[in-house]
Amino acid sequence: xxxxxxxxxxxxxxxxxxxxxxxxxxxxxxxxxxxxxxxxxxxxxxxxxxxxxxxxxxxxxxxxxxxxxxxxxxxxxxxxxxxxxxxxxxxxxxxxxxxxxxxxxxxxxxxxxxxxxxxxxxxxxxxxxxxxxxxxxxxxxxxxxxxxxxxxxxxxxxxxxxxxxxxxxxxxxxxxxxxxxxxxxxxxxxxxxxxxxxxxxxxxxxxxxxxxxxxxxxxxxxxxxxxxxxxxxxxxxxxxxxxxxxxxxxxxxxxxxxxxxxxxxxxxxxxxxxxxxxxxxxxxxxxxxxxxxxxxxxxxxxxxxxxxxxxxxxxxxxxxxxxxxxxxxxxxxxxxxxxxxxxxxxxxxxxxxxxxxxxxxxxxxxxxxxxxxxxxxxxxxxxxxxxxxxxxxxxxxxxxxxxxxxxxxxxxxxxxxxxxxxxxxxxxxxxxxxxxxxxxxxxxxxxxxxxxxxxxxxxxxxxxxxxxxxxxxxxxxxxxxxxxxxxxxxxxxxxxxxxxxxxxxxxxxxxxxxxxxxxxxxxxxxxxxxxxxxxxxxxxxxxxxxxxxxxxxxxxxxxxxxxxxxxxxxxxxxxxxxxxxxxxxxxxxxxxxxxxxxxxxxxxxxxxxxxxxxxxxxxxxxxxxxxxxxxxxxxxxxxxxxxxxxxxxxxxxxxxxxxxxxxxxxxx
Numbered sequence: 001x002x003x004x005x006x007x008x009x010x011x012x013x014x015x016x017x018x019x020x021x022x023x024x025x026x027x028x029x030x031x032x033x034x035x036x037x038x039x040x041x042x043x044x045x046x047x048x049x050x051x052x053x054x055x056x057x058x059x060x061x062x063x064x065x066x067x068x069x070x071x072x073x074x075x076x077x078x079x080x081x082x083x084x085x086x087x088x089x090x091x092x093x094x095x096x097x098x099x100x101x102x103x104x105x106x107x108x109x110x111x112x113x114x115x116x117x118x119x120x121x122x123x124x125x126x127x128x129x130x131x132x133x134x135x136x137x138x139x140x141x142x143x144x145x146x147x148x149x150x151x152x153x154x155x156x157x158x159x160x161x162x163x164x165x166x167x168x169x170x171x172x173x174x175x176x177x178x179x180x181x182x183x184x185x186x187x188x189x190x191x192x193x194x195x196x197x198x199x200x201x202x203x204x205x206x207x208x209x210x211x212x213x214x215x216x217x218x219x220x221x222x223x224x225x226x227x228x229x230x231x232x233x234x235x236x237x238x239x240x241x242x243x244x245x246x247x248x249x250x251x252x253x254x255x256x257x258x259x260x261x262x263x264x265x266x267x268x269x270x271x272x273x274x275x276x277x278x279x280x281x282x283x284x285x286x287x288x289x290x291x292x293x294x295x296x297x298x299x300x301x302x303x304x305x306x307x308x309x310x311x312x313x314x315x316x317x318x319x320x321x322x323x324x325x326x327x328x329x330x331x332x333x334x335x336x337x338x339x340x341x342x343x344x345x346x347x348x349x350x351x352x353x354x355x356x357x358x359x360x361x362x363x364x365x366x367x368x369x370x371x372x373x374x375x376x377x378x379x380x381x382x383x384x385x386x387x388x389x390x391x392x393x394x395x396x397x398x399x400x401x402x403x404x405x406x407x408x409x410x411x412x413x414x415x416x417x418x419x420x421x422x423x424x425x426x427x428x429x430x431x432x433x434x435x436x437x438x439x440x441x442x443x444x445x446x447x448x449x450x451x452x453x454x455x456x457x458x459x460x461x462x463x464x465x466x467x468x469x470x471x472x473x474x475x476x477x478x479x480x481x482x483x484x485x486x487x488x489x490x491x492x493x494x495x496x497x498x499x500x501x502x503x504x505x506x507x508x509x510x511x512x513x514x515x516x517x518x519x520x521x522x523x524x525x526x527x528x529x530x531x532x533x534x535x536x537x538x539x540x541x542x543x544x545x546x547x548x549x550x551x552x553x554x555x556x557x558x559x560x561x562x563x564x565x566x567x568x569x570x571x572x573x574x575x576x577x578x579x580x581x582x583x584x585x586x587x588x589x590x591x592x593x594x595x596x597x598x599x600x601x602x603x604x605x606x607x608x609x610x611x612x613x614x615x616x617x618x619x620x621x622x623x624x625x626x627x628x629x630x631x632x633x634x635x636x637x638x639x640x641x642x643x644x645x646x647x648x649x650x651x652x653x654x655x656x657x658x659x660x661x662x663x664x665x666x667x668x
Contacts, residue, residue: 014039015108016088016140020076022069023173024096025050030449031096032059033429037104040088044080052096071184074146084140093136097171099449101313101643102164103549107137110162117141118158126169131300133161150184151201163640167312181205196226200235212242230298233259237269249276267292268301311339311426313643315452318445318555320346322398322422324620328353332396332416334389335403335426336360336369336379344374357396359389361404392416402426410436410455417457428453444553447643454558461560463579466538467551470496470528473521480649483547490552494536501528504535508594511607515600523603526575530590533580542576545628545646554645556623561586563616565625566609567632568639573613575604577628577646589615 017035021028021043032055035041041060045053046069056063067079077093084091090111094100100107110119119137124130135154138144146152174180185202188195199222206215219239226232240255253276259269267289274285294300311319323329323343329352333340336358347354356377360366361384370379382388384404391412398421399413406425410433413423423440425433427450440455443462454460467484471477485493494500498516506512508527515523529540539551556562560581566574580587593615594607604610616622625638628646632638 013089013108013111014087015090015092015104015111016084017041017092017094018077018080018084019094019096020044020046020073020080021048021052021056021096022046023048023050023176024052024171025055026172027169028052028055028096029058029430030427031094031099032056033449034099034101035092035094038092040084042080042083044076044083046076071180071187072149074148074152077146077152081145086140088140091138091140093138094166095168095171096173098166098168099312100164100166103447106548106644107164110164111137114160116158116160117144118154118156118160119164120158120161121164121166122162124165124167126167132298136166137162137164148197149188150181151197182209194225196222196228197231200226200231203235203238207238207242210245212245215239216242229262230296233263233266233269234298237266237272240269240272244276252276263296265292265295266297267294268297311452312446312450314446314553314555315426315450318452318454318558319343319400319424321555321559321620322424323347323352324350326352326354326397329397330355330395330418331357332392332394332399332413333358333403334399334401334406334409336365337402339400339402340369340377340379341372341374344376348375357392357394359392359403361389397421399423400426406433407436410440414439414457420458421456423455425453425455426450443558445555445558446553447549451553460558461581463539463557463559463562463581464537465491465557466494466536467491468494468496468529468532468536468538468540469543470501470525470532470540471543472496472498472501472516472524472528473519478543480546481543484541484545487547487550488552492538494532494538496528496532504528504531506531507591511594511597511600515603520601520603523600523607526603526607527594529575529578530587530594533578534583534587534591537580537582537584539577539579541646542648544649545576546649547646549643549645551645554643556621559621560584561616561618561621562623563612563621564623564628566629567636568625568641571613573609573616573622574625574629575609575612577623578612586612586615 015038017038017040019042022045032041036059040062042062043056043060043064044067045056045063045065046067053063053065062083064080064083067076069076081091092107117139118135120133121136123132123134135158138154144154144156147155182205185198185205188198189202192198199218203215203218203222206218216239219235223232223235226235236255236259240252243252243255253273256269256272259266270285270289270292274282274289277285323346329347331343331354333356340356340358344354344356354376358369358377358379360369360379360381363381366379366381380388380392390405390408395416395418397418399417401409401413401424403409410423410425417423428444429449429451437453437455440457441460442453442455443460445452445454467488469481469484471481481495501512506528508531512524512527515521515527533540551557556579561584562579563573564577566572590611593611597606600606624641625632626641626644629648630638630644631648
């Protein structure tokens with residue numbers, strides 16, 4: 001059992017959120033849900049004509065409308081900065097079409113260790129998966145402010161990077177003034193011809209509009225005066241893409257080569273050259289691209305890593321594991337997009353037979369998705385109010401709703417869902433969708449918007465919302481155990497001591513008593529935990545851990561069983577966490593094997609994780625090590641995959657290294 005190392009207390013400082021908004025009613029609630037736990041939120045509205053101000057006031061009293069727009073984002077951002085009182089030591093800047101992936105506590109832990117006044121976060125594009133670092137966390141200091149009328153940045157840069165992540169999308173509000181960025185940039189370049197950064201972004205605006213020659217001209221002007229190597233390399237690649245569109249393929253490869261010459265790790269530039277080479281040279285360039293690691297690249301747009309970023313990490317994790325339950329799966333998708341390419345390719349990679357039928361109401365988007373030419377996808381176009389769109393034929397195992405008329409789609413899905421099938425709704429936390437939930441047994445997946453909703457017509461078999469922890473032996477119980485109760489108020493919390501275990505009526509009482517007599521409390525815990533889970537179900541968590549992310553709506557709570565790898569790259573499972581329904585087949589088998597064990601030592605092999613590793617044959621129900629064990633007990637840092645739910649301190653009441661315990665002969 002766990003005796004925790006001393007946990008460092010969080011520094012006593014507060015963090016505020018600073019925002020500017022205009023006509024953002026479609027996305028603002030999603031953003032504010034992700035930062036609602038911050039100490040205060042300060043919002044400047046620059047002239048909304050929709051319900052933006054009303055939505056903002058649901059989250060904060062600090063909503064200001066005292067500003068006249070001047071076609072300058074930095075002026076607006078600096079205006080709201082002045083509204084943030086000095087009592088808040090740190091500020092997070094975020095936009096309405098973005099959301100924060102991390103929790104308040106995770107951000108605060110990063111800032112506790114910060115040595116600089118500004119800290120970079122990871123910005124990830126919702127549509128493409130492109131990632132770059134940007135300063136969004138900074139001290140509330142009058143010497144720190146925003147510059148540049150558009151594509152703002154702080155006047156102070158930083159080499160301090162963090163794993164804090166913000167996902168950004170494309171706001172529908174942009175359609176009301178689609179030429180705003182172009183207008184501001186052209187004026188800025190005209191008024192300040194020596195500013196190189198504005199030329200780069202103006203070239204991008206020309207690129208987006210397919211004005212290839214104008215983009216090349218501006219890029220040449222930018223490259224001639226810029227000293228920012230990462231951005232300059234990206235400009236060389238953008239220039240190469242423009243040249244390729246003009247069918248000047250040799251010039252295009254020469255331009256991409258300029259990017260590679262100054263950064264041999266630029267994966268996308270290497271692949272671009274490979275795409276335009278003959279069959280003899282193509283594989284070699286692709287091999288170079290596979291080796292490259294995108295170090296010092298401005299925007300990481302590696303196609304092999306792109307994912308449907310409309311799903312948050314928990315939602316994506318759940319969807320992938322749901323599909324892997326099937327040997328053959330029939331999928332219907334209302335609303336096509338990156339998922340229409342990503343998930344069928346995922347099914348192909350996992351050798352799962354499938355049919356994929358995607359419904360689309362937007363002709364432009366229909367034509368775009370059709371160009372994907374994804375194997376096994378049937379794409380249907382229809383008006384969003386027509387039967388062609390709302391009432392597709394066939395029966396489906398999985399129905400994913402991310403299009404228009406979502407309530408009607410949810411209602412009709414009940415007619416075409418196979419027995420035991422699943423319906424999923426993207427961005428489901430909006431109140432107006434709840435009308436469509438009627439008739440389903442359902443739950444949310446994810447801790448931060450956009451939430452994924454999962455429903456079934458039958459009773460869902462899910463893990464009970466019970467957290468079990470155990471503390472046996474003479475030492476004092478660690479305070480970190482309280483974090484699981486405090487951060488999961490929607491869960492029943494059961495603390496097991498020797499008294500409660502005595503009353504449980506253990507099947508393997510003899511093994512438990514032997515361990516207790518030897519003061520081998522980890523072995524006794526092995527015996528008791530599986531019998532507790534067998535009777536009650538729920539999730540068992542070791543005592544020497546601290547809750548980082550709440551378990552509410554975690555994807556694995558919607559399964560019937562889960563465990564975790566101890567270290568990535570290794571097949572061994574950990575003793576904690578284990579989650580299951582009552583009387584699960586794996587747990588019953590575990591109890592049986594303990595009963596049949598002729599030896600009890602070493603406990604980790606005879607009654608602990610080695611036994612669990614042998615029993616669990618469905619690896620789709622095993623979490624990546626990082627989820628609960630970011631650092632293995634020998635100091636190995638596990639690869640960051642998805643969300644992290646706990647810190648593990650790897651300390652026990654039987655701390656062999658401390659010399660406090662004499663271990664019985666031949667029992668190690």
